[in-house]
Amino acid sequence: MKERIELLRTRLHQYNYEYHVLDKPTISDLDYDKLLRELIDLEAAYPEFADPNSPTQKVGGQVLDAFDKVEHKRPMLSLGNVFNYDELKSFCDKIEQEVGQVEYVAECKIDGLAMSVSYLQGQFVQAVTRGDGVVGEDVSLNVKTVRSLPMKIDYQGDLEIRGEIYMPKKSFEKLNAEREKKGEELFANCRNAAAGSIRQLDSKVAASRGLDGFWYHLPDGEIYGMDNHYDSLMWMKSLGFKVNEKYSRKFLNVDEIWAFIEELTAIRYDLPYDIDGVVIKVNSYATQRQLGFTSRTPKWAVAYKFPAEEKETILEDIFLTVGRTGKITPNAQLTPLFLAGTKVGFAQLHNEDMIKEKDIRIGDVVVVRKAGDIIPEVVRSAPDKRNGTQVPYVFPKECPVCHHQIYRDEKEAHYFCINPDCPARVVESIAHFASRDCMNIDGLGVKKVEAFHQMGWLNAIEDIYRISQFETEICTTSGFGEKSYRNLLNSIEASKQNSLEKLLNGLGIRQVGDKAAKILANRFVTMDALMNASMDELQEIRDIGPITAQGILDFFHEEGNRQMIERLKEAGVNMEVLRAKVEESFFTGKKVVLTGSLAIYTRKEAEQLLEKLGATVSSSVSSKTDLVIYGENAGSKLDKARKLNVAVMTEEEFEAKLNENQ
Numbered sequence: 001m002k003e004r005i006e007l008l009r010t011r012l013h014q015y016n017y018e019y020h021v022l023d024k025p026t027i028s029d030l031d032y033d034k035l036l037r038e039l040i041d042l043e044a045a046y047p048e049f050a051d052p053n054s055p056t057q058k059v060g061g062q063v064l065d066a067f068d069k070v071e072h073k074r075p076m077l078s079l080g081n082v083f084n085y086d087e088l089k090s091f092c093d094k095i096e097q098e099v100g101q102v103e104y105v106a107e108c109k110i111d112g113l114a115m116s117v118s119y120l121q122g123q124f125v126q127a128v129t130r131g132d133g134v135v136g137e138d139v140s141l142n143v144k145t146v147r148s149l150p151m152k153i154d155y156q157g158d159l160e161i162r163g164e165i166y167m168p169k170k171s172f173e174k175l176n177a178e179r180e181k182k183g184e185e186l187f188a189n190c191r192n193a194a195a196g197s198i199r200q201l202d203s204k205v206a207a208s209r210g211l212d213g214f215w216y217h218l219p220d221g222e223i224y225g226m227d228n229h230y231d232s233l234m235w236m237k238s239l240g241f242k243v244n245e246k247y248s249r250k251f252l253n254v255d256e257i258w259a260f261i262e263e264l265t266a267i268r269y270d271l272p273y274d275i276d277g278v279v280i281k282v283n284s285y286a287t288q289r290q291l292g293f294t295s296r297t298p299k300w301a302v303a304y305k306f307p308a309e310e311k312e313t314i315l316e317d318i319f320l321t322v323g324r325t326g327k328i329t330p331n332a333q334l335t336p337l338f339l340a341g342t343k344v345g346f347a348q349l350h351n352e353d354m355i356k357e358k359d360i361r362i363g364d365v366v367v368v369r370k371a372g373d374i375i376p377e378v379v380r381s382a383p384d385k386r387n388g389t390q391v392p393y394v395f396p397k398e399c400p401v402c403h404h405q406i407y408r409d410e411k412e413a414h415y416f417c418i419n420p421d422c423p424a425r426v427v428e429s430i431a432h433f434a435s436r437d438c439m440n441i442d443g444l445g446v447k448k449v450e451a452f453h454q455m456g457w458l459n460a461i462e463d464i465y466r467i468s469q470f471e472t473e474i475c476t477t478s479g480f481g482e483k484s485y486r487n488l489l490n491s492i493e494a495s496k497q498n499s500l501e502k503l504l505n506g507l508g509i510r511q512v513g514d515k516a517a518k519i520l521a522n523r524f525v526t527m528d529a530l531m532n533a534s535m536d537e538l539q540e541i542r543d544i545g546p547i548t549a550q551g552i553l554d555f556f557h558e559e560g561n562r563q564m565i566e567r568l569k570e571a572g573v574n575m576e577v578l579r580a581k582v583e584e585s586f587f588t589g590k591k592v593v594l595t596g597s598l599a600i601y602t603r604k605e606a607e608q609l610l611e612k613l614g615a616t617v618s619s620s621v622s623s624k625t626d627l628v629i630y631g632e633n634a635g636s637k638l639d640k641a642r643k644l645n646v647a648v649m650t651e652e653e654f655e656a657k658l659n660e661n662q
Contacts, residue, residue, distance in 0.1 A: 332346060
């Protein structure tokens with residue numbers, strides 16, 4: 001039986017290579033699945049023949065409590081950036097002034113998660129994230145599930161290669177469609193989805209996400225008989241690694257490289273994976289050694305970063321939406337267009353003042369882009385393309401849902417619907433209360449809340465804890481059977497044990513979001529203490545200004561809100577803060593601002609880590625800010641920090657500080 005097991009493993013490894021690397025399958029999916037099932041059954045029946053690198057490991061199954069920290073044998077350095085032809089030419093000129101004419105290799109900058117994988121005696125050993133460049137995390141179980149990555153290679157020595165784990169666009173679209181059906185938060189882009197998948201503690205989840213990888217760096221390539229980067233790529237390909245050969249090319253000067261950049265700029269959104277630039281490297285290893293490194297980056301390589309794509313379209317209409325607090329938000333309905341790789345039909349216009357300042361009118365030709373390659377925004381209108389039918393937009397005076405009069409305080413930028421019974425406010429407030437960042441009640445997304453509200457089962461937040469009285473009706477509702485009902489009930493019951501800050505965030509108090517809720521919970525400890533707080537007590541708290549303080553007072557002075565709190569108490573909802581142990585660290589007592597696109601952590605993860613270490617995370621930079629941590633595309637907040645002489649720290653330096661606390 002051992003011979004059959006080994007034969008199946010060999011065949012399945014080959015089929016994986018043909019399908020995922022060569023893109024030339026020689027067996028049908030059905031036949032592949034049959035062989036894989038046979039191997040799974042045989043390995044279960046004969047555990048003495050277990051192999052950690054068997055193709056069966058591609059489906060995942062092991063669950064970790066946490067990821068182990070691993071120090072890289074060689075640092076994983078970041079690259080400097082250039083943003084235009086002149087900056088690229090300056091980079092090439094410096095190299096050629098120092099060492100003379102050189103050959104370059106330019107290749108796609110894959111928008112994913114940097115990874116190092118190691119092999120010993122032909123067997124996969126370990127996969128480690130970039131981390132801070134010195135220390136990363138062992139994510140071997142999850143990286144094993146990447147179908148294109150070989151578990152066995154025809155090289156018996158010690159080998160490390162580096163590359164990028166990414167999520168193909170098809171996998172991303174499929175994943176978000178599944179999450180939308182479940183009412184879960186959608187991933188913003190392929191990069192975030194890939195990072196989130198690799199950081200799953202359950203490898204089955206990672207296996208289900210359809211990840212892939214390109215491998216583009218062989219550390220110390222000369223050890224393996226290579227004298228240049230391009231030959232190393234071809235050698236890695238010969239070992240079975242997926243390299244991006246089609247878009248990895250050799251060039252002799254900056255103009256040739258720029259022509260390649262322009263070629264990729266034109267097709268970047270048609271590629272089956274996301275790229276956010278082009279990496280340019282000196283090809284010769286000997287010349288790389290001669291050029292050397294700065295303290296953070298190699299002098300022989302640089303990344304060209306694509307500018308945000310802008311396109312023109314027609315602004316067909318402006319419509320209003322109503323949030324949980326009654327805030328009225330204007331939105332642009334656009335003639336649909338493809339922008340930064342996805343179809344865009346809408347963009348937020350923020351408020352009346354923005355519409356006036358940009359002179360945006362219905363029927364205008366407008367320029368649209370994605371802020372940070374994620375959020376669609378209207379950049380400007382094109383007045384010279386008007387035909388005379390466009391007129392200045394007049395902000396409505398009624399709520400678009402309940403038709404009550406809307407109100408704008410002279411000190412604020414937004415209009416508000418002040419009708420507490422407005423259906424839009426009711427639905428949004430209940431869905432917000434149940435959302436992940438608040439009470440985390442799985443199964444109560446906006447669509448479900450809206451349906452339950454229309455049926456008369458959910459008319460106020462406290463009705464969530466009385467939902468069991470409608471058991472029969474819910475269980476017979478289309479798409480919501482006995483199992484879904486039980487899962488919802490369990491999630492509602494679990495929410496009663498949340499800490500006070502989760503409840504405060506969920507109540508929808510104006511100006512009180514996640515951060516303010518944590519500050520208030522830690523200061524007052526109990527709901528009763530906060531409800532009885534005075535204006536002076538509230539305003540003396542750091543980060544709680546007069547507007548926020550007034551919003552809190554107004555909320556708790558409303559008799560209906562006080563009654564709601566009492567009904568939540570009666571339902572058994574916790575009204576006290578559950579204190580987590582704060583670890584002493586470099587960040588303890590500091591007021592920190594996060595800005596830019598983070599690659600190692602999600603914004604939420606970074607905030608949670610900082611708070612665990614005793615920091616207060618703020619959204620704005622001021623003279624009272626102690627530290628600004630920034631990622632890619634950091635903008636005005638970083639500029640302001642430098643003007644105010646506030647300490648700044650890259651995300652990699654942040655990771656290094658975290659590792660010091662391990």
